[in-house]
Amino acid sequence: MKMQLVSLLLCIFLIQVVANTSGQTVSISGKNLKLTQIFEKLSEQSNFDILYNSKDIQDAPTVTIDMKGASLHQVLNYCLQGQPFHYQIKNRTIVIHTKKDDGLQQSIQGRVVDEKGKPLVGAGILVVDSKYSTTTDQNGYFRLDNIPKNLSFLKVSYVGMHSITVTIKKNMGDIILSGDNAELDEVLIHTGYQSISKERATGAFDVVSGKKIENKLQTNVLERLEGMVPGLMMINGRDKGDDALTIRGVSTLFGTKRPLIVVDNFPIEGDIQSINPNDVESITVLKDAAASSIWGARAANGVIVITTKKGKNSGTEFQYTNSFQFQPKPNIGYLNRLSSADDIDIESKLIPRTQAFEQRVRRQGTPISQYAQLVLDSLTGRITAQEFDQRVGLLRGLDNTQQIKDLLMQNPFVQTHSLSLNGGSDKIQYYGSYNYSDSRGFDKLDNQKNHTVFLKSSFQISNRLQLGINTNLNFGSDRTSPISALGIFRLKPYDMLLDAQGNPAAMNRQAGSSGQSDSNVYTIAERRAWGLEDEAYYPLLEMHRTEINGTRAAQRLQAELNYKLFDGINFNLSYQLEKGNAYTKNYAHRNQANLVKLINDYVTPVLAPDGSITTNPDGTLKSPKYNLPQAGRLDESRSDFTGHVIRGTMQLNKTFGNHEIAGILGLENQKVMTSQNAISKYGYDDNTLQFVQIDHENLNYVTPVLSNISGIKPSVPVSDKFGYTEDRFVSAFANASYTYKGKYVYSGSIRLDQTNMFGTDPKYFYRPMWSSGLSWNIGKEDFMIDLPFNRLALRATYGTNGNIPKNSGPFMIAQADVNYWSKLPSLNIYNPENNALRWEKTAITNFGLDFALFAHRISGKVDYYLRRSHDLLGDEEINPTYGFSTASINTASMNNDGFEIELSTQNIRNKNFIWTTTFMFANNRNKITKVALASAYTNPRSMASGIPYVIGKPYGAMYSIRYGGLTADKGQLQILDEKGNLEPDRLTSNMEMAYYSGNRRPVSNGAFTNNFQYKNFELNAMFVFYLGHIMRQNMPSPYYGIDSKDGRLADAWKKPGDENHTHIPNVVIDNAHWYRYTYYRNMLDVNVFKADYLKLREVILTYNFPMENWKGQNYIKALQFNAQARNLWTWSSNKEGIDPEAFQNGARTLPLSPTFAFGINVKF
């Protein structure tokens, strides 16, 4: 209902404008009519008031007129022809002026551009010595009508540019402004709904120009933003996972944590990979409420607005960019694996040398190491003591590191080619590009290819009507290695990939998937003897026994119609269609170890009456029944999505003397549909495309006798599923800013979002997000005139943004299923009726100061913000008597307070050498202020091992248990309670035992960048830093098994006295300490360390070939070479030698090796 009201209002507004401009026609006829008579009739017929000075008009000559259906303009022009009057139409009033002697008028039009011919939007145009003024439009054009001819100068000004005064001509052509600082090229802020000049903005925006990120290497455009925007945090520099990329901290517990990504004014649902970074003109990051409230219910995490390049009004220009990126294989030695000899020494203390153990291993298939196998073989006399010693001696000397590097890894390599063209005329402008990238990861066979085609065109259909059409097509394919080098490295160091004869070797490992029981050399050999297929795992052969391939495609079509209704008022209608699909295929060949094992597990042998397995004389199974087909398996999944957005806006941009008003009023409609399906087929053959239909229902009743050795029934995995979601939004929004004298700016915005996700109850519908802001350009005040400030502005804003929690609603929601037991179609109510649900809300207060002084030698800004998020959804524990033990309730609250500093200095600036330094620092203190969650921990162990949400502590809090030293006699682990007493009860629920160790997420981050330009060379070096967080290392695991061991075990307690200089317990764990060790070893404070680090993220050297030296050719316009390196150097605060970017879940991960790249960039 209210939405209709909004549209009605919008229509009324439109209709008024219609009346105002022209639509009216009048009919007047008569002989020798006095002007006053004509004016009366006009007034009657048109409802326009006509103001005139009757004294002046009285003596005017009479007019004979006969006009029907003529416009007001026609009538007035006719009547006043040759008369000493002219008229002006203002609102609904016609003013008749007496012409002065100089009263001839003219219209002036022109365009304002910068030195490079780029249009300047919002440049101020002032007719000197008059009140006439305007600003340039989106394309830099301006027009002034009815300017008295006696005025002869225009003053053109633009922030960051030298103002100039030019002589008035009817057509001014391009007026070129030169910058007083090149850094200030980009002062236009794109909110996705409108483009406004920095001067008129009150909110916290950051703009990164495409030029600044074009030479970076990351293929993901968002990753290129690291270190460019204060307050934007990219954990490990990677846009990976839900909470890796955040702006001003995390403000939700279970909602979306990622900022909203907008490309060319529309939020995109597709993969960011579909954006070619070379197409980016600029990126605007909206951080506070005044900046982002226009995005309403999806803006709580901030908004990143990507604007692509558009055609230029000049001849066609091509640009070709090519880059090659090399990377050495990662240093796997960083993983700190214990050597074969040390590993064997430790295992020799741990392996149980009992008959019972030997029986269990042999019968149940428990995976064991090669060393353990030798121990058991010697224990039962299968090998002699001498043979044992000899073979163990061999194992001790083995190390598979080199084989893994050589046979399972490749040098990561990325190459990209990008070709773009750009050009146009007054009427048509176009930009097009094609980008191809081919990258391979460090695992052999890993490969990714990506093609992007982008076309953007703009047509000036008439003076008033402009049409823009963009298309973006993206196709990608990837192949993934089924063998992870890292995974193999985590097995024993003596597990060679090739045996001494150079043949592929088999390895013992956990069979892993689908609850399969494990197999080891004994069970594998037994099954081979039974005539079943070999299920041993040979990594080198496995590499080609599974094919994992994927393809994806994404298409985006945007159309925009821009109609200039009236001077300063534009109507804009735009539409975006997004489509995408992805496909993955995982084809296991019939000899894939996991599959063979599953097939073998499901073999039903013929049993003798006593229950034993009957065999043929040669030992093979007697007529075994295969319950699963002896062929391959296919797992396929497909997903696609379609998004529509349609938006209509009315934009106002008007300057009246000292007053500037800019505003926007609009409506938007959005729909996103996704669907997925997946299938699994057994007995599949990729050549014949045949498969065997297996009866999964019946398999449930098969007793897999052979797998029952260990009592676990393996499941036959099937990934068949279908999914479909559809989200719809309807939104109405408005914002306005008012600037007085270019110094005082007020802005306000409001947005109302409605969605189907909360059902249809109007109670939850009308919750507008709004904002309000003030800015004061102190620099423009008269009293500042003698001070060295180029710019000084204060900003203050307040407003609210929303966040959408998905998959919950106030309604009783049921899920359709088929009852597994009764086979009847069923519904399960999984979400109870809950009338208290609403959107999450974040209120942001922001104070900012922008400054530039000494001719922009020093510039920067400071922002301080308070973000108060409340009504955060969480699963709160409720009385189970309601029928649910938890329910989603808007209950939690969280604060994010912080500040951001950006400071740029031009340390040296002369003709040949420029040295610029940029420093960015952001601090974010996150605190949960209210929470009542079901995840409330009931004991200190789960508190310390989980990521608890605790009042007063940040999101990402880490709790640890106090380490109590090692016992002097046996080197066993001890822990302390909060009073410092040794805590004996491993099952204690004393919550005080876990205490707060710190924050897992960096509290501060930033970048320090130096840029040197010397003649044609440019060198850019960026350091990034992340501070204030902690990490915790797991205690090395001393258990025997198939995994390799942590190198720290070399420092384990060995004899009394060692407890004084090591905290690694004895590898032999006492029964009395076993459980304490098992429960607490990965949550001890002694393993907590500071994770602060500083990294030389990138160094870029660019050489611009001096074209003036290459005379006599007309083809190449510019030529640039660049070389760069990433991650060359790291400093971290811990003494363990751990790179915090190569550390996860308490353990080291493969480190980032430095990357080197070379590129060439040609314009022709």
Place this chain on the structure above:
Amino acid sequence: MKTNILSILSGICLLLLSSCEKYLDIKPKGYVIPQTVEEYERILNNAKMTKLLSDGIEQLADDFYNPTLVKDNRIQEVDYRLYFWLPSPYTTPEDYTYNSYWNMMYAAIYQYNAILNGIDQATGATEERKKIARAKALVGRSICYFYLANLYTQQYNETTATSSPGIPLVTSNDITQKLPNRGTVKETFDFILKGFEDAISDLPTTSLSNFEINRAGAYGWLARTYLSMNKYKEARLAAEEALKINSTLVDYNTQYTVFQPEEGPAIYTPKSGHIFIRPDEQPENLNIVYYGYTRGMAFQYIAKETESLFDPKDLRRINLVPSYISNSEPYAKWDKKYMYMGYSSYEYSAGPSTPEMQLIKAEGLARNGQVIEALVPLNLLRKNRIATDSYQPIVSTDKNTVLDIIYKERRRELLFKGIRWFDMRRLNSDPDFGFTAKHELADGTFIELKPGNPRYVLSIPDPAITDGITQNP
């Protein structure tokens, strides 16, 4: 021209939003906001209601034997606490959710309440179908309250029923509503009985599958309820009503044979290949309820005393399998213990069946002094269960003798059918049949649960002790 463009533009604007409420009012796929009768009917088929029980009810019972537990053994906490009849057997949120009857029953009650509260406004079917769905939901809800009442309140007793606390009778679906308090035992049972009685006449006598509630099943549950209230006459009448609809008894002699080798335990084998038929194909079952989440009772150990109740020629012994264990030996050996064998680990019905109805009928008659009449259903059942070559009908005129046989027969016939704990509650303080429940430990010692012990009433899970809901002593 300009006017035209403008009106088109404003028209588009209006169009954008003209019917936004309709636009937003879409039905999401994959999940449903129940509206039609068919959707409500489908809630009845919910797996939560099929897998209603946890096996805790059997771990409490004295038929169950856990050979791994010793005193002060705290490795498997829940098993330990149940087996030792300790207060608050369930302590962690996972235990509450997946094992505690309180949570499981109220979760199912929510689903039934959703049907009862919504079916009147539901569309797309006749009043007749609504009536049936409502009746099934009423019975389903009463079944849940039957379990709650018999687990969390004092054993029903006419004199204390009006004062002793019952359980909260939740009928709303809105979790923002206040919860009712516990009321009294009488109120609770009145509510349960009313649920059955209001529903029975609307129920169809038969159903496609015995997962669905039909009239015979409802009478079966009603008979169980009355029996648990020591109302023998009403129990008998309800059992007879159920038997009027379905009195099938499978003669085990047609299914199984027994062979006694010279050494070791007798071998019981099915005659026609396949062993136990699936519960939904078993014609004796009136209504099926499964154990959920846990493995059910298949391959669980049986107390020695229980095993000794089975004669060698009792064909029900096919349910008992000797447990072979390897104990680190190369070959497994019989450890002289017996395990219970179900059709498959997850699927074993604990719902009412015709043999149980015959036993309730017999007990009702015997309690009323009609001993001779009581022997008819008792012998009928035995005849179908004992090998023909050794079957002898029971002849007795002594009420207590017959009742004693009936109680033993209940243990044999209804082994691990979720009933023994309720019989223990009902009978342990009976002056004629009273006993002290025992659980054997791994070392051969026993722990005991004496008559009148407060542990015959389970503790309510801690999270439920809010909103005026009081804990049991």
